[in-house]
């Protein structure tokens with residue numbers, strides 16, 4: 001049924017959660033689009049130099065990523081930012097299309 005030699009996870013291809021799928025919302029001002037996001041990222045990459053010393057970074061893989069803080073661009077540290085999923089973001093985008101924009 002199962003092969004004991006096969007590892008449960010493929011360690012040669014580390015996979016981290018797709019950062020693009022995460023959306024944020026500032027509950028203080030309703031901002032959905034502007035955030036200062038601080039992350040610590042540990043990466044491994046193939047640095048490919050030409051004979052002339054020009055660097056080309058290839059095969060970049062993220063080994064670990066830690067989200068340190070998310071601040072609303074408008075409210076700063078005083079803003080209360082919550083994480084929302086893609087479905088909630090889509091609903092907000094639709095309902096908020098006619099609302100006033102803090103950008104003016």
Ligand SMILES: [Zn+2]
Nearest residue numbers: 026029072075
């Ligand atoms: Zn805000």
